[in-house]
Amino acid sequence: MGVAKTVYQRMIDEASKVIIGKKEELKIILATLIAKGHVLLEGVPGVAKTTMAKAIASSADLEFKRIQFTPDLLPSDITGTFVFEEGKFKFRKGPIFANIILVDEINRASPKTQAALLEAMQERQVTVWGTTYKLPEPFLVIATMNPVELEGVYPLSEAQIDRFMSKVYIDYPNRDETVEILERLKKIEEWPIKPVASKEDILRAQEEIWKIYVDRNIKYYIADIVDATRRYSEVRLGASPRGAIALMQLSRALALIEGRTNVEPDDVKRVAKAALSHRIILKPEAKMEGFTPERIIENVLERVPPP
Numbered sequence: 001m002g003v004a005k006t007v008y009q010r011m012i013d014e015a016s017k018v019i020i021g022k023k024e025e026l027k028i029i030l031a032t033l034i035a036k037g038h039v040l041l042e043g044v045p046g047v048a049k050t051t052m053a054k055a056i057a058s059s060a061d062l063e064f065k066r067i068q069f070t071p072d073l074l075p076s077d078i079t080g081t082f083v084f085e086e087g088k089f090k091f092r093k094g095p096i097f098a099n100i101i102l103v104d105e106i107n108r109a110s111p112k113t114q115a116a117l118l119e120a121m122q123e124r125q126v127t128v129w130g131t132t133y134k135l136p137e138p139f140l141v142i143a144t145m146n147p148v149e150l151e152g153v154y155p156l157s158e159a160q161i162d163r164f165m166s167k168v169y170i171d172y173p174n175r176d177e178t179v180e181i182l183e184r185l186k187k188i189e190e191w192p193i194k195p196v197a198s199k200e201d202i203l204r205a206q207e208e209i210w211k212i213y214v215d216r217n218i219k220y221y222i223a224d225i226v227d228a229t230r231r232y233s234e235v236r237l238g239a240s241p242r243g244a245i246a247l248m249q250l251s252r253a254l255a256l257i258e259g260r261t262n263v264e265p266d267d268v269k270r271v272a273k274a275a276l277s278h279r280i281i282l283k284p285e286a287k288m289e290g291f292t293p294e295r296i297i298e299n300v301l302e303r304v305p306p307p
Helices: 002-015 023-034 049-059 111-123 175-183 185-189 199-211 216-228 241-257 265-279 284-288 293-303
Strands: 039-042 064-068 080-085 088-093 100-104 125-128 131-134 140-145 166-169 235-237
Touching: 002 023, 002 049, 002 199, 002 241, 023 039, 023 049, 023 140, 023 166, 023 199, 023 241, 023 265, 039 049, 049 064, 049 100, 049 140, 080 125, 088 131, 111 125, 111 140, 166 265, 175 185, 199 241, 216 241, 216 265, 216 293, 241 265, 265 293
Parallel strands: 039 140, 039 166, 064 100, 100 140
Antiparallel strands: 080 088, 125 131
């Protein structure tokens, strides 16, 4: 586990050359990759969501592709399609065939195009004209979403949001971090990131995650947290069993990144918002009263005693 910790710390340090002050967020994204999940990045424009995705890919020598979602984007623009060449139809792969896919502004595309991601994210394959093609491993979708724009966007369905193992909110940098960005601007634009981990390192980590021990009492703790999200009068829909799985696997991945062999209650607390916030659907009146899924999770963590 010590070797793994060194590799993943190098990745975080390398990405931090261009990402200022977001090490915990970088850890959650890396943990999602190790746990074979997908991540939804939410934040206003200009807070380095795209840069963060590219930095993770560059630090691990993984193939990276970016898809800009727009209202006129078609499913075949993502998955690929057959083209007629040399007297026969040949499949031309779309940009989904890469290790890390950045889906920029996912809520700008139509629901039909958004749905083209569902099979890829869940089954790690795409089907075109009745033929199924496996996607490369490792495979991670990082989707970005602007929470403040309401015009010209298509809200993600609950089913699609649930496909994301984690949701990470990227906030504004503080005053000192903003100054550091300004001072480092030339270096950031030169893109100093070099690969410090191989594709094999990531694949090995995805197997090693199962060696991280999760005590039965920790599993009960996770189950109690998930159950508690369903018992608030302000909540229309609480976290599902898939949310419990995400909570456990992200906790495992975080322990692996930090060089530990078992999950601790603090691991669960640290990833709770990322694993559950997008799975909690509030009642309309609760939103008007200022409730948020994050606030519900904070209350749950205060109420549910750790083992």
